Amino acid sequence: LLEQFMEAVEGKVPISVITDGDLAMKNAIWRVFPRAHHRLCAWHLLRNAISNVGILDVMMYLKKCMLGDIEVSRPIRRNMG
16 A cells, blocks of 8 residues: 555655554555654544543643644745845
């Protein structure tokens, strides 16, 4: 599947790949995209945190940090001509 993806995107290699953490997928990503970072999706990260932390206030803060709508502004480029 990942090799077909590479073919479809004309050999462009992703910087990161986000999955559910499946071991077979992790191994395939490592083999096909050795320099890509394999990351867990937000849903799985939160589910893991809920089952291991379980403190409601901490979970609400973590969820807000992970899923919050944060706007990053770019510096304004002025035409100096």
